[in-house]
Amino acid sequence: MTIQLGKMNSLVVNEIAYEGAYLTDDSGNGEVFLKKEEMPNGLSVKQEIEVFVFEEQGNLTATTKTPIAQLGDFALLQVTSINAIGAFVDMGIGKELLVPYNEQRPKFELSRSYLVHLYLDKASQRLCGSSNLNKFVKQEATGFKKSQEVSIIVAGRTDLGFKVIVNNEYWGMVFTDQVFKPLFIGQKLQAYVAKLREDGKLDIRLSKPGVAGSNELSDVIYDKLTQENGVIHLGDKSDPIAIKKAFGCSKANFKRAIGHLFKEGKIDLAATKITLVK
Structure with missing residues (x-):
């Protein structure tokens, strides 16, 4: 198993130094640094440890903290700072995630929260965020059956109801007449397929049919x-x-x-x- 940037990894302690621990995957390929203040008590060489891997100043770094979201996830994240290259949002690990200006829909404002998709930028190989959700969510769904249970993330409100992301992959709609409890952007729920339309659109209902x-x-x-x-x-x-x-x-x-x-x-x-x- 190779080390996965932007994901939780089970890694092995290869070396313990004064400044921290050096971790590798089970094949011994690659190396990730875990700061001394992040090391659990009693950590020893050859011990397996669960960490989240991110990039810091060009180097792979690990944290034992669990992030709000990982690579490929959608999550509601709060803007903590804005500079010349984009906005930075809180991931819950003390390391912020960059959302470049060209990936912001709409333009981000400080302290507000936005639904963001975590992706790996091909050019820089850096973990980034995007609120341009149409780049990552498919318009046409296939393979669903009526009454099938699915997971949804509330993505936005429209005149018809609420747009939702179904199974982390497809757009769906919960119509207003099917909404019988408060919904908010970023909310994750179990729901059910009401209808798979001929055009591939998914109608979703919150209650079990x-x-x-x-x-x-x-x-x-x-x-x-x-x-x-x-x-x-x-x-x-x-x-x-x-x-x-x-x-x-x-x-x-x-x-x-x-x-x-x-x-x-x-x-x-x-x-x-x-x-x-x-």
Whole structure:
């Protein structure tokens, strides 16, 4: 295994000196420096250690800190400084990441946070960041099935809903009528494919579809009932906004869930109230 810049690596201690430790991969190729202040107590030669590898002044350097994001990831990162070559964002390791001006969409402002993709610049072989996400996210998806579970990152808000990055690779859309809880840029969630369109676009939903989703919501409602002395002042005639505020779901999904609980004999139903059967 070769040493991977911008990634967590399992490396072996080759030498310990006054200034720090020198690490290599399992084949003995390449060398990475770990500063003395980063060395864990009792570190010894030939010991394996997990580190993040980055470049500092042209040299490969290691840290035992875990970064917010690694090469190939998308993450919400805060701008800490701006100079003549670009903006620098906090990676959570004490080493900032450069986002060149030509990779900023929009132009970065100090102290604000932006969704950034970490990539390896081919010319300089330097780990960099970009908010020009269309360079790294594919417009047309293939191989997805309806109701398939996927991972998403919230990338932006539009008039239709929220643009999301699906499985770290494809664009998707969560339409406004499918949003039943607060979403924010950079948020990572598990979601489900609602539809794969003929043009390759992905429609995404946050809730689990069908019976499985209703059963999951039923469990949430039942747990809430046990916490609220067996009574919740919501029913199938309640205001959809009140239902959304309480359970982050649509009124239709709420009605299916409480209907499931009623059929199981766990609750009694009224127009604007459900009661736990004891």
